Amino acid sequence: MIRLTIPSIEKDDLDAVSEALASGYLVQGPRVAAFEEKLAAKVGVPHAIAVSNCTAALQLSLLALDMRPGDLVLVTAYSWIATANAIELSGAQPVFVDVDPETFNMAPAALAEKLSSLRAVGETSRRVRAILPVHTFGQMADMDAINAIAKDVPVIEDAACALGARWNGRQAGAASTMGCFSFHPRKAITTGEGGAITTRDADLAKRLRALRNHGQDPTAPSPDFIMPGFNMRLTEMQAALGQTQLAKLDRIVTARRRLAALYDAAFAKTAITPPRVPAASEPVYQSYVVLLPKEAPRATIIAKMRERGVETTIGTWHMPLTSFYKARYGHRPGEFPATDDVFARSMTLPLYESMTDAQIAEVAQALIDLVAR
Ligand SMILES: Cc1ncc(COP(=O)(O)O)c(C=O)c1O
Known part of the structure; x- marks a missing residue:
């Protein structure tokens, strides 16, 4: 895995x-x-x-x-x-x-x-x-x-x-x-x-x-x-x-950025949207999170990726629409349209310092194949 x-x-x-x-x-x-x-x-x-x-x-x-x-x-x-x-x-x-x-x-x-x-x-x-x-x-x-x-x-x-x-x-x-x-x-x-x-x-x-x-x-x-x-x-x-750990931070971040760039290249010209990095930004890629096309069945894709030996998950949470905050403050879909969209379409892919280039290629190809179906 x-x-x-x-x-x-x-x-x-x-x-x-x-x-x-x-x-x-x-x-x-x-x-x-x-x-x-x-x-x-x-x-x-x-x-x-x-x-x-x-x-x-x-x-x-x-x-x-x-x-x-x-x-x-x-x-x-x-x-x-x-x-x-x-x-x-x-x-x-x-x-x-x-x-x-x-x-x-x-x-x-x-x-x-x-x-x-x-x-x-x-x-x-x-x-x-x-x-x-x-x-x-x-x-x-x-x-x-x-x-x-x-x-x-x-x-x-x-x-x-x-x-x-x-x-x-x-x-x-x-x-x-x-x-x-x-x-x-x-x-x-x-x-x-x-x-x-x-x-x-x-x-x-x-x-x-x-x-x-x-x-x-x-x-x-x-x-x-x-x-x-x-x-x-x-x-x-x-x-x-x-x-x-702090003494290794720069080394780890350099590796994560390099691996993230490999994912970016693999997803260029596909239906999968890599994360956008504004010119002012130098991210550390704690997570590498892509957006799937609107019609892609994300839960099925996550399950199929697991069958292929790749652990993935959603991005993070739409906090206003979790049960507690929804009930307490009356939030509803449509109130935060961008959050609605990214909450539905985001997907986190594996990323860690010791990942190999071949593993990045394997994950990217598996996702591209599944989305193409
Ligand atoms: C954005 C954000 N805030 C806060 C936390 C909470 O951090 P901790 O698990 O150290 O309490 C996390 C943990 O994942 C997080 O991602």
């Missing part, structure tokens, strides 16, 4: 984890601090706060902005459900924004329209507290346009899939108020479970460090608790792995 993904785990990764275990210091110690320092340097910001996963990173970044019931957070409609859940569970309400049908990212024009309709009414204008674009499948959203539209509203990047990606030369996680990363095994580098928040803002960094550790003041010489907080810490074993 050609798997959707296989993490790049090598001997130095195994050694780093064993060494951390053998040290007897297992939680939130020197390896976590060193991992945070290296991650911050990589992203190009002064602060990185390691947490237990990206869902925690999103929750803490919203809480650090002091989200309250009734607050509104504008968020892309097409993402893994954790993005919307973090908003809902912070007490705020997600206000979904449609995507660009070719890049799968929040469409700046749709954001501008929704924001201006909220700003037109004093009551809703006051409730707008944050904008949460997602760097879908490892390609950054148009952060220049989004920041310009946001003006003074804080922007949180869901950069779960996008460590190493750039937009106009700016790194994911460095293009807004806060960036949230995931180190789940389906990402380019992994710590098993794991996440982090990056920021330039020292005050937010302090709040985030307190929130992840029971509300404890991270700067006080003796323990004191400055707010209610969670235990959302990273272990030393994960941070040891994070450091060895």
Whole structure:
């Protein structure tokens, strides 16, 4: 079976984890601090706060902005459900924004329209507290346009899939108020479970460090608790792995880009649409996601690909049309036309560093054959 993904785990990764275990210091110690320092340097910001996963990173970044019931957070409609859940569970309400049908990212024009309709009414204008674009499948959203539209509203990047990606030369996680990363095994580098928040803002960094550790003041010489907080810490074993993985990031991303270009070439002049990469964008291809022609029976194609030994899946989720958000806010098909379309037609193909050119060719040909039928 050609798997959707296989993490790049090598001997130095195994050694780093064993060494951390053998040290007897297992939680939130020197390896976590060193991992945070290296991650911050990589992203190009002064602060990185390691947490237990990206869902925690999103929750803490919203809480650090002091989200309250009734607050509104504008968020892309097409993402893994954790993005919307973090908003809902912070007490705020997600206000979904449609995507660009070719890049799968929040469409700046749709954001501008929704924001201006909220700003037109004093009551809703006051409730707008944050904008949460997602760097879908490892390609950054148009952060220049989004920041310009946001003006003074804080922007949180869901950069779960996008460590190493750039937009106009700016790194994911460095293009807004806060960036949230995931180190789940389906990402380019992994710590098993794991996440982090990056920021330039020292005050937010302090709040985030307190929130992840029971509300404890991270700067006080003796323990004191400055707010209610969670235990959302990273272990030393994960941070040891994070450091060895981070050292491989550029190599892994280079390989993923090369393999993605092979897929692009294979799908040129076919009915399958490869992902569009705007000129400003340097994606990391956390997932390689194509659009099938409208009439193609996607579920059957996914099943037939499996029969041929290739694991594939849908792209990601139409969050407003999942049962909970549909029932709670009355969303309906047609409200987010681009999301409706890409949710129905997108398909994720295998992509990982150790994939061979022959495997890429095999997957591409199998898909081209099945779509042609
Ligand atoms: C866009 C996006 N946001 C958030 C998450 C949540 O990340 P984690 O699994 O680390 O909690 C994911 C995970 O796949 C994701 O793809």
